[in-house]
Amino acid sequence: MSRSTEANVEDEIDFKWGNKRGVGVKNKDVQFYESFTYEGVEYFLNDCAYFYQTGDFETSIGKLVRIFETPTHEKKVKVVWLFRPSEIRNYLGDYQPHWNELFLACGEGNGLSNVNSVEAIIGKCNVVCTAKDKRNCEPSEADLKMADFFFSCAFDVGRLVIVDKFADVIGGIKVEQFFNKKKVQNQKISNPKPRPKIVIKKRTDHLSKPHNQAEVRPENVMPKQTSLKSFPYKKRKFLEDNLCNNRSKESNGEEGFDENRNERDCKKRKITLGDNLCNNRGKESHGEENLDKDRKERFCKVAPQLKLDKIVNNGGEFMEVTRRPGDEKRKWFKQLPWEERLRKAQELGSLILLNNLDPSYTSYEVEDLVWHALNERVEARMIEWSSTSNPHYGRAFVIFKTKDAAESAISRLCTRCLILGDGRAVTAEKGTVREPGEQAKFFGHLVMDRFGFQKQREEMRNAVSTSHCSQPNTLEYSMATDWRTLQRRSDVWWKRLYQRQMGEMQEVQRRLKREEIQEVQRET
Amino acid sequence: MGSSAEEEYASFEEKVKRTVYLDNLSPQVTESVLKTALDQFATVKSIKFIPNYLEPKIAAQCALVELDSVKKAKEVILMIVQYPFMISGMPRPVRARPAEVEMFDDRPRKPGRKLTCRWLEPNDPDFEVAQEIKQLTCKHAAEAALLLKHQLQEEEKLATQQSETLKGHYKKYKLIDSIMADGTAQRLARQYNLRVADD
Numbered sequence: 001m002s003r004s005t006e007a008n009v010e011d012e013i014d015f016k017w018g019n020k021r022g023v024g025v026k027n028k029d030v031q032f033y034e035s036f037t038y039e040g041v042e043y044f045l046n047d048c049a050y051f052y053q054t055g056d057f058e059t060s061i062g063k064l065v066r067i068f069e070t071p072t073h074e075k076k077v078k079v080v081w082l083f084r085p086s087e088i089r090n091y092l093g094d095y096q097p098h099w100n101e102l103f104l105a106c107g108e109g110n111g112l113s114n115v116n117s118v119e120a121i122i123g124k125c126n127v128v129c130t131a132k133d134k135r136n137c138e139p140s141e142a143d144l145k146m147a148d149f150f151f152s153c154a155f156d157v158g159r160l161v162i163v164d165k166f167a168d169v170i171g172g173i174k175v176e177q178f179f180n181k182k183k184v185q186n187q188k189i190s191n192p193k194p195r196p197k198i199v200i201k202k203r204t205d206h207l208s209k210p211h212n213q214a215e216v217r218p219e220n221v222m223p224k225q226t227s228l229k230s231f232p233y234k235k236r237k238f239l240e241d242n243l244c245n246n247r248s249k250e251s252n253g254e255e256g257f258d259e260n261r262n263e264r265d266c267k268k269r270k271i272t273l274g275d276n277l278c279n280n281r282g283k284e285s286h287g288e289e290n291l292d293k294d295r296k297e298r299f300c301k302v303a304p305q306l307k308l309d310k311i312v313n314n315g316g317e318f319m320e321v322t323r324r325p326g327d328e329k330r331k332w333f334k335q336l337p338w339e340e341r342l343r344k345a346q347e348l349g350s351l352i353l354l355n356n357l358d359p360s361y362t363s364y365e366v367e368d369l370v371w372h373a374l375n376e377r378v379e380a381r382m383i384e385w386s387s388t389s390n391p392h393y394g395r396a397f398v399i400f401k402t403k404d405a406a407e408s409a410i411s412r413l414c415t416r417c418l419i420l421g422d423g424r425a426v427t428a429e430k431g432t433v434r435e436p437g438e439q440a441k442f443f444g445h446l447v448m449d450r451f452g453f454q455k456q457r458e459e460m461r462n463a464v465s466t467s468h469c470s471q472p473n474t475l476e477y478s479m480a481t482d483w484r485t486l487q488r489r490s491d492v493w494w495k496r497l498y499q500r501q502m503g504e505m506q507e508v509q510r511r512l513k514r515e516e517i518q519e520v521q522r523e524t
Numbered sequence: 525m526g527s528s529a530e531e532e533y534a535s536f537e538e539k540v541k542r543t544v545y546l547d548n549l550s551p552q553v554t555e556s557v558l559k560t561a562l563d564q565f566a567t568v569k570s571i572k573f574i575p576n577y578l579e580p581k582i583a584a585q586c587a588l589v590e591l592d593s594v595k596k597a598k599e600v601i602l603m604i605v606q607y608p609f610m611i612s613g614m615p616r617p618v619r620a621r622p623a624e625v626e627m628f629d630d631r632p633r634k635p636g637r638k639l640t641c642r643w644l645e646p647n648d649p650d651f652e653v654a655q656e657i658k659q660l661t662c663k664h665a666a667e668a669a670l671l672l673k674h675q676l677q678e679e680e681k682l683a684t685q686q687s688e689t690l691k692g693h694y695k696k697y698k699l700i701d702s703i704m705a706d707g708t709a710q711r712l713a714r715q716y717n718l719r720v721a722d723d
Binding site for chain 2: 339342355356359360361362363364365368369372373381382383384385386387388389390391393394395397415416417418419420421423424425427433434435440441442443444445446467468469470475476477479480481482483484486487489490493494497501504505508509511512
């Protein structure tokens, strides 16, 4: 789709060259590099990455063998491809590929390697070589665990066969470069989580700002909204109030208008809002803001065309959330347990918590929702309903691909409103998971070891080691009854709280003007 | 495709009906403890502890226990409701209730359901209301957190109070025990011409 153009926009702000490597032999204007940073991820020579191909649903995987800048300042990478089994399925023969197996391209012919723009890169991909070749350093267990894919055979693009012997040179590159390297391995072992580090290191707040800005329509750019987060609360509050006041004044004045009101209203609002915002901008000129202004303006020109047709266009209109493509894919790969993934995402900052979802949504439906509303492929899980959680609010943890994506999603959900079919407005915040070590005290089980009575002590010991129903003639029974009372009381107070909250919410939701539409939507 | 999704959902619903939700479980309760505890009433097919990622202050665990039949599930719930049931400690009893669909994070889609959503721009007439809904959502979450804190305080209060009572009883028993042991009781009985019933 518009991925590559979109990437073009992003690379303006989120691209950095690494160390230089030397210039071209034939053309001195070509500058080679050892690494570069793109979208917050640092890529080195010999790294593998996912590439996006226009029109293709599946991503391609390739190894970066050259990184260079052309005389016209285009950022290019030379890639030797790794085939997915499906790409060469006609030539597999009786070879049974593993589910995460790839084939290194070799030989001469089409499909061996290409020169690509950096923008085509989607993300890093961890590929290890398991070939039994003495030039290859055998990967450790940990490496294999970490790896997204492995390859042990090559695919000859000229002869169209799978070969398990590797030639000395592939695509003009020594074959050693394709094998696992000792040095790299050591690094990996000593540093089991290289990814988070990279991401954190390379991202600064100021980089993400224009990025967020790009999602907002220029005419209602709320200049502060994106950076609101960085303001102290008071100031933020003041700002919001300011905006709201203006808005409410306006709507008061226009009450009782005819049907066309809506349209006019909107137009007018745009103008006044704009003015108001300009003033605000003056008031809060922030050092950084001015620096970024140029850039941002350029952005606003480019970005809307990209994003408009995708997201903003359907602002105000209900869209149906259908299943996102490639939904079945989730079952293909084995993954870490959810809890570990949660913690990892929290470390990376790519975890967010959505609140006020329909509690009956399933995790898959939340994923679909995020896919449709925010255009992000994410992993989501509904938080299980427990006896103390409000039955009217559905919450879900959502893991985004990157920290930037998560932050931009939060900012989009804060500055605009995502309304679900039944009139809920989704809120988002950064997700935090409680630490596994954090152990709160559990009240209500009494320790009896000081009990003097032999007989009683035995009973108690039995009580602890097993389970039992309390008999009505014991002390324990009366204490248990006290607990029962407390449990019952807690049920009552939760119920009361939630009833009141639901009442409040319904009161507010009733004021949504589009309710007729929702009713229709609900019925269909 | 459609029919298989429906079948999947139907079998899931059936599983929900067979499942008992237990809470107020001590953090020491493990899967095997729970299994032994309930095996005396019904065959336990699977146990899943519901992880608590959000509330660091809650130590009590909750779990979903899948039993072999709907009838057994109902019986177990009835039994636990009628008699205080202790697992791995006393006197705080566990609590049981029928499981609900929303308690399963891996629940399948309900077939035939349509989801809709829309984005509101700041110039939309509904935008303010939507913002208000969001604020209300946050407020409600804060209220719930407060109430939870209150509940934990109540639990702590009850626990301390009970442990005091228990200490009192313990002291009493010890006193009786000691006068029985050192012969004071017999002496007093003789003096008042009473019979000490320790036989």
